[in-house]
Amino acid sequence: MAAADHKVETTRLTLLGSFAGYFLRRASQRFAAGFADTVGPMGMRQVLFGVLTVIHDNPGIRQGAAGEALGIQRANMVSLVNELVDRGLVERRVSESDRRAFALELTPAGKVLVEQGVERIRGNEDELLAPLTPTERRTLLDLLSRLDGSAG
């Protein structure tokens, strides 16, 4: 509160402000925090929910393929899928065509949780994307998806 301080100016981020990586990281963190606030109470984390939705969209998908689509390494998929199976959200059965692999499917409880989670996430994203117009939001989604090599 001392008026003796001559530094009331705003902190400058000149260098960082030119890097997409910086803004991506900050934005990602804020979306993760919002996710934790809104979907976290359901016992869901971003990664875990990601796995759930890939299974939702690709019933019977193999564990490895699910991880690959999400950029999750095989080793790290194990405990994630274990957690989902233990909670009764995912059913894991040995693949008929390849007995090394697991085919994953959502249980009814898993489907319900996905639906509820999607609702909450949409609400959260609407808040975080509030500074942008609907058109700008679509643009952002398009640009981000194209960064991934996806067609969007």
Next chain:
Amino acid sequence: MAAADHKVETTRLTLLGSFAGYFLRRASQRFAAGFADTVGPMGMRQVLFGVLTVIHDNPGIRQGAAGEALGIQRANMVSLVNELVDRGLVERRVSESDRRAFALELTPAGKVLVEQGVERIRGNEDELLAPLTPTERRTLLDLLSRLDGSAG
């Protein structure tokens, strides 16, 4: 190899594909990986380099203010600044106006490292942003910065 598998289709990400948070997380991860590849050999990590640039842009900034600008909590700033000081990149001295606080400044070595790092990061970002036109890159940066509440 087994042609018996009727599932050669691409994995669908219908649900995730509508969430900005998902693409932000993936993009952020890829930029972080690129950073690690190009700037990592200099012993730099994204967060550490962020601290360095804020000090670069705001010589004499207090430790707490630097952390606040970057979204880093006080408790986590300690070891980061320690690391930078130990490496001779940052000078930390007790603030004249508030003896509880530290004023941070770059050493000559710190300044050099920032310049070199910036070069490498630009190169890395150019690669990662290759799918976008220059106009689209500016648009992306603008949209992302506005998500943060910054003016851009």
Next chain:
DNA sequence: TATTGTTATACTCTATAACTATA
């Protein structure tokens, strides 16, 4: 009483290497 920096601690996410069982 509030704030700056500190310590200790815990949890999540990601990465690597070595193992097994199937192919």
Next chain:
DNA sequence: TATAGTTATAGAGTATAACAATA
């Protein structure tokens, strides 16, 4: 021999609570 999943482990990032010195 290659692949699917597993185990163990390590590192980085972030979060909270309690503390000391100073305001």
